[in-house]
Amino acid sequence: MSEEAVKSETPYVLRCFVNGKEESIHTTPAARLLTIVRDELSLTGTKRSCEIGRCGACMVLIDGNAVNSCLTMAYQCSEKQITTIEGLAVQGMDPIQQAFLEEGGFQCGYCTPGMIISVKALLDENPDPTDDEISEALSGNICRCTGYGGIWRAVKRAAEGRRQTT
Amino acid sequence: MGMNIQEAMASPLVWHPQTAAEAWQLKQTYGTEGIYTSGGTLLRTQWESGISAIPRHLIDLSTIRGLNDLRIGEAGLVVGGQTSLQSCRSNTLLSRHFPMVSEAIRTIAAPSVRHLATIGGNVASSIGDSIAALLGYDAEVIWFDGTTENRTLLSEWLPEASAAKRGNERLLLSMLLPFEISLEETSVKHDDKDLTMQMKRFGAYHKIGRREAFTPSVVTACMNGVLTHNSVIKQIRIALGGGQTVPVRLEKLEKEINGAAVDGHLLRHVYERIIELFEPREDLFASAAYRKSTAANLIVAELWKAAKGETKPL
Numbered sequence: 001m002s003e004e005a006v007k008s009e010t011p012y013v014l015r016c017f018v019n020g021k022e023e024s025i026h027t028t029p030a031a032r033l034l035t036i037v038r039d040e041l042s043l044t045g046t047k048r049s050c051e052i053g054r055c056g057a058c059m060v061l062i063d064g065n066a067v068n069s070c071l072t073m074a075y076q077c078s079e080k081q082i083t084t085i086e087g088l089a090v091q092g093m094d095p096i097q098q099a100f101l102e103e104g105g106f107q108c109g110y111c112t113p114g115m116i117i118s119v120k121a122l123l124d125e126n127p128d129p130t131d132d133e134i135s136e137a138l139s140g141n142i143c144r145c146t147g148y149g150g151i152w153r154a155v156k157r158a159a160e161g162r163r164q165t166t
Numbered sequence: 167m168g169m170n171i172q173e174a175m176a177s178p179l180v181w182h183p184q185t186a187a188e189a190w191q192l193k194q195t196y197g198t199e200g201i202y203t204s205g206g207t208l209l210r211t212q213w214e215s216g217i218s219a220i221p222r223h224l225i226d227l228s229t230i231r232g233l234n235d236l237r238i239g240e241a242g243l244v245v246g247g248q249t250s251l252q253s254c255r256s257n258t259l260l261s262r263h264f265p266m267v268s269e270a271i272r273t274i275a276a277p278s279v280r281h282l283a284t285i286g287g288n289v290a291s292s293i294g295d296s297i298a299a300l301l302g303y304d305a306e307v308i309w310f311d312g313t314t315e316n317r318t319l320l321s322e323w324l325p326e327a328s329a330a331k332r333g334n335e336r337l338l339l340s341m342l343l344p345f346e347i348s349l350e351e352t353s354v355k356h357d358d359k360d361l362t363m364q365m366k367r368f369g370a371y372h373k374i375g376r377r378e379a380f381t382p383s384v385v386t387a388c389m390n391g392v393l394t395h396n397s398v399i400k401q402i403r404i405a406l407g408g409g410q411t412v413p414v415r416l417e418k419l420e421k422e423i424n425g426a427a428v429d430g431h432l433l434r435h436v437y438e439r440i441i442e443l444f445e446p447r448e449d450l451f452a453s454a455a456y457r458k459s460t461a462a463n464l465i466v467a468e469l470w471k472a473a474k475g476e477t478k479p480l
Binding site: 006007008012028029030031032051052053054056059062065066067068070071072073075076118121135136137139140141 | 177178220272277
């Protein structure tokens with residue numbers, strides 16, 4: 001084997017940026033990002049639920065893409081920009097959050113952080129999504145209580161808001 | 167809250183090889199205690215559900231150079247195995263020339279999972295939902311055996327790779343999708359230039375699951391071919407899979423119906439032969455008989471629609 005094959009040792013120091021802040025986190029290379037943000041960084045807006053990538057409650061942005069933090073291992077986050085729901089509201093409430101409030105896009109609220117992160121990723125990439133594109137973008141987020149009507153209206157309102165401000 | 171049970175166990179070492187040869191050597195060194203990983207989404211769900219144990223060594227294939235993009239090669243579109251499913255999904259070359267692969271990928275999980283998961287991982291699992299569509303385009307795989315890179319038809323590679331022992335010896339690098347020959351070339355091949363305007367390509371990919379979206383497949387079905395104006399099949403590929411079934415081409419049936427006209431008699435024959443030839447694995451949710459009839463209905467319906475001119479030309 002050449003000298004170039006490197007390994008991530010245990011313990012492992014994950015260096016990344018979380019909500020814009022540089023972090024060095026002592027963990028293991030295969031630790032889940034979900035565990036890191038909730039238990040190591042106390043960013044509990046990211047929710048723990050199915051833990052197999054189905055429900056979307058644990059969604060975060062990695063370099064701007066929505067990703068399930070329960071499926072993501074620490075070594076996959078090295079040098080990446082990670083944004084949690086807390087990172088969206090650093091300078092006041094994000095317009096997407098406002099749209100969810102105004103349209104009643106939540107009931108118990110447990111899925112809401114993940115929903116908002118997915119909508120953020122969608123609108124940053126595609127400010128004027130079609131219904132099919134909204135449906136596909138949110139296909140990994142499950143809500144068990146609102147019935148989706150309010151969520152759908154919130155996405156439409158957030159998109160409309162962006163169009164008016166650009 | 168602390169770590170879950172799996173995380174509380176010893177965490178694996180993660181190796182980051184730069185070349186296929188290094189990855190191969192690591193696999194030889196650690197044997198069953200080392201596992202190739204790319205996006206890791208399937209592995210992660212297997213660990214969480216207790217289907218498999220966390221290995222002592224993860225061999226991260228994402229660091230191998232040159233495997234994370236799509237490019238036009240001499241023989242077709244080369245799709246690097248480490249390309250994320252979402253990058254494949256949004257790639258215009260793939261959607262323009264191989265729309266059924268693009269559609270198959272759209273039905274895999276959700277964008278958030280597809281950002282992590284790779285096309286190579288989907289194929290290497292031997293049961294991924296992109297495979298039937300890749301078979302529909304007669305895809306090849308490029309794999310490393312420890313010494314050289316090899317090119318093999320995906321349809322021939324799958325049975326070997328899905329056998330656990332053999333699978334460990336084959337490192338999947340890329341997929342190769344040959345561009346379909348144009349209908350003009352087809353007509354010359356048949357020495358009948360008048361056919362050019364009279365033939366049409368047809369194709370369809372379907373995934374049937376237990377829910378409408380974000381669902382494991384029960385059946386995947388892909389059909390790709392050429393019909394004359396009077397509904398004679400000039401070329402056809404039929405691929406079926408779904409669930410834990412390793413997808414297959416029904417080449418016997420393809421030969422039987424190549425050159426035949428699509429009519430009621432032929433459709434009955436196709437239905438009956440799919441029931442005979444397709445051997446899906448059943449589980450607690452869907453029997454083999456249900457999967458057979460679902461697959462047969464999908465293919466027959468699409469063949470009928472193609473003959474009636476109700477499918478979009480590819």
